[in-house]
Amino acid sequence: MDSIIWEEMKAIDANCAQLGLLPIQLMENAGCSISRAIRDHFSGGKILLIAGRGNNGGDACVAARHLCQFPQFQVNVILLGNAASIRTEEAKRNFALLRHCQTNSINEITDSGDVKLSDLINSSDIIVDGILGTGMTGKIRELEASAIDLINLSGKYVISIDVPSGTIDANNELVKCVKADTTITFHKMKKELNTPMMSCYTGEVRIEDIGVCAHAESFIGIGNLRSLNTRSHDSHKGQAGRILIIGGGAYSGAPALTALAALRTGADIVTVAAPSNVAGIIASFSPDLIVRCLSDQRLCIEDIPLISRLAHQHDVIVMGMGLGNGEEVIETVRSIIPMCKKLVIDADALSALENADSGASEIVITPHVREFARIRKMETAVDLNKRIEEVMIFSKEKKLVTLLKGVVDIISDGRKVLLNRTGNAGMSVGGTGDVLAGITGALLATNTPMKAAACAAYINGAAGDLAFKENGYGLLATDIIDKITDVMRE
Numbered sequence: 001m002d003s004i005i006w007e008e009m010k011a012i013d014a015n016c017a018q019l020g021l022l023p024i025q026l027m028e029n030a031g032c033s034i035s036r037a038i039r040d041h042f043s044g045g046k047i048l049l050i051a052g053r054g055n056n057g058g059d060a061c062v063a064a065r066h067l068c069q070f071p072q073f074q075v076n077v078i079l080l081g082n083a084a085s086i087r088t089e090e091a092k093r094n095f096a097l098l099r100h101c102q103t104n105s106i107n108e109i110t111d112s113g114d115v116k117l118s119d120l121i122n123s124s125d126i127i128v129d130g131i132l133g134t135g136m137t138g139k140i141r142e143l144e145a146s147a148i149d150l151i152n153l154s155g156k157y158v159i160s161i162d163v164p165s166g167t168i169d170a171n172n173e174l175v176k177c178v179k180a181d182t183t184i185t186f187h188k189m190k191k192e193l194n195t196p197m198m199s200c201y202t203g204e205v206r207i208e209d210i211g212v213c214a215h216a217e218s219f220i221g222i223g224n225l226r227s228l229n230t231r232s233h234d235s236h237k238g239q240a241g242r243i244l245i246i247g248g249g250a251y252s253g254a255p256a257l258t259a260l261a262a263l264r265t266g267a268d269i270v271t272v273a274a275p276s277n278v279a280g281i282i283a284s285f286s287p288d289l290i291v292r293c294l295s296d297q298r299l300c301i302e303d304i305p306l307i308s309r310l311a312h313q314h315d316v317i318v319m320g321m322g323l324g325n326g327e328e329v330i331e332t333v334r335s336i337i338p339m340c341k342k343l344v345i346d347a348d349a350l351s352a353l354e355n356a357d358s359g360a361s362e363i364v365i366t367p368h369v370r371e372f373a374r375i376r377k378m379e380t381a382v383d384l385n386k387r388i389e390e391v392m393i394f395s396k397e398k399k400l401v402t403l404l405k406g407v408v409d410i411i412s413d414g415r416k417v418l419l420n421r422t423g424n425a426g427m428s429v430g431g432t433g434d435v436l437a438g439i440t441g442a443l444l445a446t447n448t449p450m451k452a453a454a455c456a457a458y459i460n461g462a463a464g465d466l467a468f469k470e471n472g473y474g475l476l477a478t479d480i481i482d483k484i485t486d487v488m489r490e
């Protein structure tokens with residue numbers, strides 16, 4: 001069965017909102033599907049919906065509104081807290097609407113000792129658990145903890161919305177959790193519900209459609225960006241990534257663009273290792289750059305000892321930009337590949353992939369169509385679906401993540417595929433690929449290769465779109481770098 005993790009579902013929800021499908025619409029569908037599932041299963045009875053103060057509670061309120069229309073159900077609602085403390089506008093609105101419906105009772109309970117809580121639980125036939133969903137963090141606090149205990153002691157039929165309300169501790173053990181008879185989750189199965197431990201609590205899992213747009217899942221959006229690991233407030237220098245850029249020799253601008261893009265993406269330390277003929281030029285581009293001078297006019301075997309030392313001092317190596325494709329350059333790149341745990345390989349360095357020992361490295365490659373055809377030794381398909389298939393097969397075979405640049409970028413780790421459509425025709429100017437490699441490198445320091453590559457493609461294209469608004473076809477790669485922070489702030 002196709003399943004996703006909670007984090008992916010949150011990204012899909014946010015991508016839906018970006019496309020114009022608002023959370024309140026999804027909530028309506030979620031609540032409606034719960035009401036339908038209950039009516040499929042029960043011919044009537046006394047039903048208690050317990051809502052927390054987040055959107056999981058909002059789903060419960062929508063379900064209550066729908067159920068009220070069926071006289072065979074006697075509908076009681078408990079809000080754990082008071083209406084003013086409801087956290088989201090959507091949930092607030094759906095709770096308020098209940099006052100205009102034919103519910104049996106609406107109760108705002110603020111004290112775990114309130115007898116109404118236990119009375120209503122014990123006098124109901126069916127309990128709907130909308131206490132906590134995927135927004136739960138940390139240990140369960142009161143009132144929620146008492147409500148969960150009372151539900152579990154009641155012996156009533158329990159339906160959990162999205163996930164049984166509960167928590168797992170640092171050892172991945174459940175501390176307190178609703179024991180449901182049925183869990184109704186949305187859109188797709190969630191991997192977290194499928195673990196041996198959780199399946200003792202979920203009961204039967206039903207998956208209900210809530211009308212998610214297909215593009216919210218297949219195309220990268222703001223939701224994916226929000227799932228990026230970013231630095232914590234108390235992080236030290238270097239914790240947000242130390243990036244080593246190996247490039248230049250044949251050209252000088254390319255590695256500088258990569259380095260500046262990595263810095264703008266949030267990397268703490270960026271070092272450029274460049275051949276002697278260009279090292280000084282690269283350093284002169286910006287005082288923000290640290291440049292290490294290599295031995296000769298092109299990357300060569302004699303540089304290996306220095307690069308090996310530098311590799312140990314950095315988290316990610318990004319290499320290829322402007323190196324040139326001489327035989328010795330490629331041979332040297334090949335021996336650098338096993339040196340680092342995380343690598344971004346671009347441009348000329350892609351030729352080294354053949355026969356390279358990638359060891360246990362996490363690798364992202366960022367070819368354009370011609371480069372991809374070259375390393376695969378066959379033409380790349382024009383048809384998007386065929387192209388997606390080729391990227392998947394190649395990534396799986398090589399055990400790496402491919403970010404194939406194009407009008408639609410294709411990103412795959414061999415299992416999953418994500419597409420990106422940010423970017424514009426103005427970005428065919430030189431240097432935009434170097435910028436992308438830098439963004440990818442910076443994100444790879446603190447994220448999985450798939451997430452880093454996917455979000456890098458989105459950020460690069462979206463920054464390019466902002467730059468295009470200001471500069472039209474006159475946009476430069478450096479304009480894109482200037483817009484990276486605007487996109488990331490979004």
Ligand SMILES: NC(=O)C1=CN([C@@H]2O[C@H](COP(=O)(O)OP(=O)(O)OC[C@H]3O[C@@H](n4cnc5c(N)ncnc54)[C@H](O)[C@@H]3O)[C@@H](O)[C@H]2O)[C@@H](O)CC1
Nearest residue numbers: 013026027053054055056133134135136137139140141162
């Ligand atoms: N985002 C969306 O677009 C959609 C979300 N949906 C629902 O929204 C849920 C996620 O909603 P939210 O992100 O608002 O979060 P939740 O409703 O899961 O929970 C957040 C609330 O729980 C409280 N809380 C968090 N940790 C707690 C703890 N340890 N002890 C006690 N209280 C705690 C918070 O104060 C907050 O009020 C999903 O599970 C799903 O049911 C659906 O409506 C479909 C659409």
Ligand SMILES: [K+]
Nearest residue numbers: 132161163165
């Ligand atoms: K729940």
